[in-house]
Amino acid sequence: MKENYLIAVLTDFGMKDGFVGTMKGVIYGINPLARIVDISHEISPQNLLEASFILKSSVDYFPVNTVFLVVVDPGVGSSRRNIILKTPSFLYVSPDNGVLSRIYREEKEIDIIEITNSAYFLRELSNTFYGRDLFAPVSAHLSLGVDPYLMGNKIHDPVIIPEILPVCHKNKACGDVIYIDRFGNLITSFSKEFFQINDISYEDIRIQIKDKKISNLSRSYSDNPAGSLLAIIGSSNYLEIAVNQGNAGEMLQWKQGDKVYCEWGRSET
Amino acid sequence: MKENYLIAVLTDFGMKDGFVGTMKGVIYGINPLARIVDISHEISPQNLLEASFILKSSVDYFPVNTVFLVVVDPGVGSSRRNIILKTPSFLYVSPDNGVLSRIYREEKEIDIIEITNSAYFLRELSNTFYGRDLFAPVSAHLSLGVDPYLMGNKIHDPVIIPEILPVCHKNKACGDVIYIDRFGNLITSFSKEFFQINDISYEDIRIQIKDKKISNLSRSYSDNPAGSLLAIIGSSNYLEIAVNQGNAGEMLQWKQGDKVYCEWGRSET
Amino acid sequence: MKENYLIAVLTDFGMKDGFVGTMKGVIYGINPLARIVDISHEISPQNLLEASFILKSSVDYFPVNTVFLVVVDPGVGSSRRNIILKTPSFLYVSPDNGVLSRIYREEKEIDIIEITNSAYFLRELSNTFYGRDLFAPVSAHLSLGVDPYLMGNKIHDPVIIPEILPVCHKNKACGDVIYIDRFGNLITSFSKEFFQINDISYEDIRIQIKDKKISNLSRSYSDNPAGSLLAIIGSSNYLEIAVNQGNAGEMLQWKQGDKVYCEWGRSET
Numbered sequence: 141m142k143e144n145y146l147i148a149v150l151t152d153f154g155m156k157d158g159f160v161g162t163m164k165g166v167i168y169g170i171n172p173l174a175r176i177v178d179i180s181h182e183i184s185p186q187n188l189l190e191a192s193f194i195l196k197s198s199v200d201y202f203p204v205n206t207v208f209l210v211v212v213d214p215g216v217g218s219s220r221r222n223i224i225l226k227t228p229s230f231l232y233v234s235p236d237n238g239v240l241s242r243i244y245r246e247e248k249e250i251d252i253i254e255i256t257n258s259a260y261f262l263r264e265l266s267n268t269f270y271g272r273d274l275f276a277p278v279s280a281h282l283s284l285g286v287d288p289y290l291m292g293n294k295i296h297d298p299v300i301i302p303e304i305l306p307v308c309h310k311n312k313a314c315g316d317v318i319y320i321d322r323f324g325n326l327i328t329s330f331s332k333e334f335f336q337i338n339d340i341s342y343e344d345i346r347i348q349i350k351d352k353k354i355s356n357l358s359r360s361y362s363d364n365p366a367g368s369l370l371a372i373i374g375s376s377n378y379l380e381i382a383v384n385q386g387n388a389g390e391m392l393q394w395k396q397g398d399k400v401y402c403e404w405g406r407s408e409t
Numbered sequence: 410m411k412e413n414y415l416i417a418v419l420t421d422f423g424m425k426d427g428f429v430g431t432m433k434g435v436i437y438g439i440n441p442l443a444r445i446v447d448i449s450h451e452i453s454p455q456n457l458l459e460a461s462f463i464l465k466s467s468v469d470y471f472p473v474n475t476v477f478l479v480v481v482d483p484g485v486g487s488s489r490r491n492i493i494l495k496t497p498s499f500l501y502v503s504p505d506n507g508v509l510s511r512i513y514r515e516e517k518e519i520d521i522i523e524i525t526n527s528a529y530f531l532r533e534l535s536n537t538f539y540g541r542d543l544f545a546p547v548s549a550h551l552s553l554g555v556d557p558y559l560m561g562n563k564i565h566d567p568v569i570i571p572e573i574l575p576v577c578h579k580n581k582a583c584g585d586v587i588y589i590d591r592f593g594n595l596i597t598s599f600s601k602e603f604f605q606i607n608d609i610s611y612e613d614i615r616i617q618i619k620d621k622k623i624s625n626l627s628r629s630y631s632d633n634p635a636g637s638l639l640a641i642i643g644s645s646n647y648l649e650i651a652v653n654q655g656n657a658g659e660m661l662q663w664k665q666g667d668k669v670y671c672e673w674g675r676s677e678t
Numbered sequence: 679m680k681e682n683y684l685i686a687v688l689t690d691f692g693m694k695d696g697f698v699g700t701m702k703g704v705i706y707g708i709n710p711l712a713r714i715v716d717i718s719h720e721i722s723p724q725n726l727l728e729a730s731f732i733l734k735s736s737v738d739y740f741p742v743n744t745v746f747l748v749v750v751d752p753g754v755g756s757s758r759r760n761i762i763l764k765t766p767s768f769l770y771v772s773p774d775n776g777v778l779s780r781i782y783r784e785e786k787e788i789d790i791i792e793i794t795n796s797a798y799f800l801r802e803l804s805n806t807f808y809g810r811d812l813f814a815p816v817s818a819h820l821s822l823g824v825d826p827y828l829m830g831n832k833i834h835d836p837v838i839i840p841e842i843l844p845v846c847h848k849n850k851a852c853g854d855v856i857y858i859d860r861f862g863n864l865i866t867s868f869s870k871e872f873f874q875i876n877d878i879s880y881e882d883i884r885i886q887i888k889d890k891k892i893s894n895l896s897r898s899y900s901d902n903p904a905g906s907l908l909a910i911i912g913s914s915n916y917l918e919i920a921v922n923q924g925n926a927g928e929m930l931q932w933k934q935g936d937k938v939y940c941e942w943g944r945s946e947t
Contacts, residue, residue: 146706148699154451154591155424155693158463161417161448165471168415168444172472175706179699182692185592186654194696201810202703203710214654217629267629269644272470322692323723360755360805375807385724385752423720423860424693427732430686430717434740437684437713441741454861455923483923486898536898538913541739 145205145231145283147176150195151271152183152212159269163209163276166262170280177202186214188239188301193319193327196242197376199230209279210234217267222255222274223298224288231288233279235270238301245303256292304329308338311405317398318378324387328400330379340404347371348401349381349394361385414474414500414552416445419464420540421452421481428538432478432545435531439549446471455483457508457570462588462596465511466645468499478548479503486536491524491543492567493557500557502548504539507570514572525561573598577607580674586667587647593656597669599648609673616640617670618650618663630654683743683769683821685714688733689809690721690750697807701747701814704800708818715740724752726777726839731857731865734780735914737768747817748772755805760793760812761836762826769826771817773808776839783841794830842867846876849943855936856916862925866938868917878942885909886939887919887932899923 147167153159160181167174179198183191191212199208206229213235221236227247232240236254244250255274258265260281262273282288306315306329315329326349335342347354357379358370366385369392374380381400382388389395416436422428429450436443448467452460460481468477475498482504490505496516501509505523513519524543527534529550531542551557575584575598584598595618604611616623626648627639635654638661643649650669651657658664685705691697698719705712717736721729729750737746744767751773759774765785770778774792782788793812796803798819800811820826844853844867853867864887873880885892895917896908904923907930912918919938920926927933 146703146710148703150696150699152591155447156449156451156463157590158419158448158467159591161419161446162467162470164446165415165417165467165475168446169470169472172415172444175710177699177702177706178693180694180696182694185656194694198696198700198703201700201707203707206703215631218631266644268641268649272644321695322690322697362753362756372806375804375810380806387723421860424716425718425720425732426859427688427718427736428860430688430715431736431739433715434684434686434736434744437715438739438741441684441713454925484900487900535913537910537918541913 144171144173144175145207145285146203147174147207147209147279147283148179148198148202149176149181149209150179150183150191150212151181151210152185152187152191153181153271155181159271162272166272166276167280167283170277171284174280174283183212186212188212188214188237189304190319191239192242192301193376195239199243202230204229206230207279207282208232209275210239211271211275212239213237213270216270221295222270223295224253224255224278224282224291225298226251226253226288231282233275233282236299238299240298241301241303244298244300252295252298253288254292254295257290260286260291306330306334306402312401312403315379315400315402317394317396317400320389320394320396324383324389324391325374326381326388326394326398326400327374327376328379328381330400330402332373332377342373344404345371346403347379347381348403349398350392352392354381413440413442413444414476414554415472416443416476416478416548416552417448417467417471418445418450418478419448419452419460419481420450420479421454421456421460422450422540424450428540431541435541435545436549436552439546440553443549443552452481455481457481457483457506459588460508461511461570462645464508468512471499473498475499476548476551477501478544479508480540480544481508482506482539485539490564491539492564493522493524493547493551493560494567495520495522495557500551502544502551505568507568509567510570510572513567513569521564521567522557523561523564526559529555529560575599575603575671581670581672584648584669584671586663586665586669589658589663589665593652593658593660594643595650595657595663595667595669596643596645597648597650599669599671601642601646611642613673614640615672616648616650617672618667619661621661623650682709682711682713683745683823684741685712685745685747685817685821686717686736686740687714687719687747688717688721688729688750689719689748690723690725690729691719691809693719697809700810704810704814705818705821708815709822712818712821721750724750726750726752726775727842728857729777730780730839731914733777737781740768742767744768745817745820746770747813748777749809749813750777751775751808754808759833760808761833762791762793762816762820762829763836764789764791764826769820771813771820774837776837778836779839779841782836782838790833790836791826792830792833795828798824798829844868844872844940850939850941853917853938853940855919855932855934855938858927858932858934862921862927862929863912864919864926864932864936864938865912865914866917866919868938868940870911870915880911882942883909884941885917885919886941887936888930890930892919
């Protein structure tokens with residue numbers, strides 16, 4: 141138990157109500173030397189897709205053995221399970237509600253453990269705040285090097301949320317705006333891998349969103365005049381629609397779920 | 410001076426202006442090994458009741474010897490006193506404006522010290538930012554184990570804000586919405602203890618808020634269909650009005666200070 | 679390399695998207711014992727003036743050797759340079775876009791190093807998130823005591839943003855509202871030094887903003903009745919227009935860039 145892992149926390153708790161601070165109080169009570177990083181607490185309430193996207197964009201940048209404490213929990217107090225997901229590099233602690241689906245899909249050697257051993261919970265378990273009473277103490281114990289297999293048994297049927305993938309038809313595809321960031325950049329469901337798998341050259345992509353067309357992919361925001369609309373492979377490795385030094389989401393009133401069309405190769409019309 | 414206590418910080422400073430970061434700079438300058446937890450900095454400006462509620466909901470989850478640095482300070486620069494409140498478990502550092510009233514009421518062995526020893530302040534004391542110039546350095550010194558009695562003399566007349574308690578009449582009581590959290594849950598002035606002291610069974614409570622009636626207490630949010638109104642003893646041990654997977658505050662346009670009625674036993678009408 | 683400096687972070691990344699948490703993941707991967715302080719992440723997107731003001735208000739309160747990681751970066755991915763600014767007390771890491779102008783102006787012994795040594799970057803450098811891929815790892819290495827001169831060569835022509843100074847005419851001056859804080863206090867371009875250099879007594883200042891006049895400087899907010907307009911030298915050492923226990927910005931609908939007039943000595947009209 142000499143280890144002392146980092147705990148990275150992602151919730152929809154906001155920063156006002158003291159929920160996150162309370163969880164950290166619990167963690168420090170168990171592991172006084174914990175190092176805690178906030179990934180985000182501003183996930184829209186109960187929005188598993190947002191949480192899933194932000195988590196996946198962050199995890200690869202954390203050191204090995206980080207414990208990810210992910211609490212977006214619309215089903216708190218119900219019979220939904222509480223789980224630890226173990227990969228070769230990381231531990232994830234979360235309700236079993238699909239928020240970790242992206243991790244399941246992309247990792248090969250995973251174990252999932254249902255958390256049942258109440259020795260690792262707070263003495264009293266409320267029905268409305270498992271983040272404080274179960275997930276925080278479990279994460280703190282894991283950060284001390286406690287073996288996750290002591291906390292419950294393996295399961296093989298976690299809840300999975302299907303991935304939002306572009307739909308292809310010949311040399312066209314229809315995708316979605318999956319996230320809009322603080323700068324108004326519209327992140328779409330077209331991943332870097334999508335273009336690689338379909339052998340599509342970046343020089344040869346035509347994008348349409350509502351009545352706007354973009355005829356090439358930029359290398360950087362600032363390759364374009366200030367205020368102009370552009371497309372780029374963003375830092376999360378997804379196709380982004382952006383405005384250099386502006387806010388694409390506001391300018392064009394697009395929103396999560398709006399459709400984005402890509403075409404490549406010889407136009408058919 | 411081997412101790413190294415946790416410092417938990419609660420303010421109405423917000424996250425934009427750099428006030429909180431500046432206080433932490435001061436703390437690390439005095440105690441380079443400080444561990445600092447943010448409880449909240451989003452208290453509505455100068456709202457002592459909010460600060461008091463969030464503080465009380467959090468403190469029991471922090472380890473012994475935590476120093477709570479609480480700066481909601483409408484009277485900064487006036488003649489209001491600056492105090493340390495010492496309980497058997499914790500130290501609280503704050504202006505003497507009643508924000509610690511809930512702590513006074515519920516703790517038995519307390520000492521209150523007026524902070525007057527400027528050896529523990531920054532050299533220059535502004536009239537507008539005691540958080541930076543006085544409360545942060547005092548907290549940092551306390552986190553190093555400095556004896557609080559070195560910082561000033563005991564006082565016995567702290568400012569107290571009266572508690573908002575339900576008003577009872579026979580088998581009915583009228584309470585208030587005292588806080589609305591991020592999820593729109595309406596936290597009322599009916600505490601778990603209120604029901605225990607009055608020997609009221611959870612199965613036998615009828616609640617009315619405006620024109621809505623709730624005829625029982627739920628065990629969890631998810632005992633109810635999505636979108637339905639419910640009442641529950643929440644994680645702060647107060648009666649909450651909530652909507653499963655929804656936002657009661659928005660749905661019903663209730664606000665802080667709205668009235669909530671409870672009735673139990675045999676109805677009189 | 680025994681040193682372990684504090685890293686203080688200032689960005690316009692917001693708290694939702696996980697950008698800041700990701701940067702901290704990178705930092706802890708390089709320096710597991712890093713101590714990180716958030717100054718602010720709520721700078722208005724790409725607003726260099728706001729960032730510059732908040733930075734300058736904070737830095738003097740941090741311990742010697744703090745590394746300031748400042749990422750407000752409208753030109754990310756362009757040919758703008760990445761720099762380290764070294765003063766006798768601190769290291770600053772930032773894009774070369776003028777955000778550090780206030781530091782250049784007020785420090786005497788400074789060195790500026792263009793960051794070019796990719797040994798200190800992440801392996802892959804995106805064109806949209808230098809905060810994660812370059813500025814965070816460089817800061818982490820500096821916090822371990824790595825010599826900044828190993829990271830690139832000195833330059834002598836950093837980008838400078840001119841200071842917003844009051845314009846004087848005889849015994850009058852016209853200044854600007856340069857920042858509005860959470861409490862609605864209007865911080866103006868009249869510094870404490872302005873009054874000292876011009877030998878103006880605080881008792882002898884008449885202030886006009888739009889149709890409102892203030893005929894003296896207060897010592898504290900609470901010297902005035904609640905709700906009344908006042909002027910004061912604030913905690914950043916600038917003239918502030920405030921309302922005791924109120925919000926001057928909202929009450930008077932003033933905004934950044936509005937003009938403020940000061941007059942002193944014998945009135946000419």
